[in-house]
Amino acid sequence: AGSVVGGVGVSGAPTGEVRVEKTVGSAPFSYQVQSVKEKSGFSVLYLTYPSPVVTDVVENNTIPAELYLPDGAQSWRAPRPAVLCIHILDGDFELERMTCSMLASNGICALMFKLPYYGERSPPEGTRALARQPRRFLAALEQARADVRRTVDLLASRPEIDPRAIGVTGISLGGIVAASAAAEEPRLARALLVLAGGDLRAIIDHADELRQLKQSFQQLPEAEREAALEALQKVDPLTHAPKLRGRAAEGRLMMI
Numbered sequence: 282a283g284s285v286v287g288g289v290g291v292s293g294a295p296t297g298e299v300r301v302e303k304t305v306g307s308a309p310f311s312y313q314v315q316s317v318k319e320k321s322g323f324s325v326l327y328l329t330y331p332s333p334v335v336t337d338v339v340e341n342n343t344i345p346a347e348l349y350l351p352d353g354a355q356s357w358r359a360p361r362p363a364v365l366c367i368h369i370l371d372g373d374f375e376l377e378r379m380t381c382s383m384l385a386s387n388g389i390c391a392l393m394f395k396l397p398y399y400g401e402r403s404p405p406e407g408t409r410a411l412a413r414q415p416r417r418f419l420a421a422l423e424q425a426r427a428d429v430r431r432t433v434d435l436l437a438s439r440p441e442i443d444p445r446a447i448g449v450t451g452i453s454l455g456g457i458v459a460a461s462a463a464a465e466e467p468r469l470a471r472a473l474l475v476l477a478g479g480d481l482r483a484i485i486d487h488a489d490e491l492r493q494l495k496q497s498f499q500q501l502p503e504a505e506r507e508a509a510l511e512a513l514q515k516v517d518p519l520t521h522a523p524k525l526r527g528r529a530a531e532g533r534l535m536m537i
């Protein structure tokens with residue numbers, strides 16, 4: 282599923298460029314393994330790859346990610362499950378790194394990537410600029426779903442990972458993105474949604490963390506505001522809930 286051009290990291294994991302030929306909904310692409318760091322019981326591969334969505338913020342068009350591989354992954358007799366971990370609104374990434382570390386310590390591959398306009402993907406004015414730009418905020422939610430699909434392509438191409446056993450988890454904003462992404466991406470076989478929610482319009486109205494975003498929506502002309510809120514509904518987990526009922530009935534969806 283993938284071909285490697287480059288060297289070998291300290292743990293035997295490849296560094297350099299890796300080609301992903303088999304994709305869903307987009308052309309083949311390459312990702313770069315920038316470095317490999319050894320941890321106790323697992324290694325972390327630091328990756329970058331192109332977002333399938335191109336924006337006017339150049340930095341936002343490259344996805345930084347961390348792939349956590351348990352020790353001995355190179356010699357597994359059969360591929361193992363993997364979990365995609367999506368981060369919270371605050372975006373300090375510590376909860377996700379802790380989740381990935383725990384999974385890898387228990388023999389499960391895990392990956393976290395930075396959502397649009399977070400971390401290295403942020404514009405000069407920082408991530409909080411999204412709260413002042415409703416159109417960009419909505420576009421970022423749509424881009425996040427596309428980025429999830431590309432990340433699943435990447436995970437499914439790895440020889441250590443069973444492409445039939447890829448799950449997704451997220452906390453808060455990550456849980457909202459994970460819910461919509463799982464509904465649209467059938468390869469995400471299981472989903473764990475933590476401290477998330479639906480009815481994004483009500484969440485923006487009442488959540489203290491989104492006060493600035495609410496004010497920005499209110500400042501839009503009425504017709505434009507209604508169009509923006511309608512677009513918000515398209516990415517609302519409640520809109521996509523029917524597509525997740527099958528997995529829930531089979532015990533493959535958990536909400537906390």
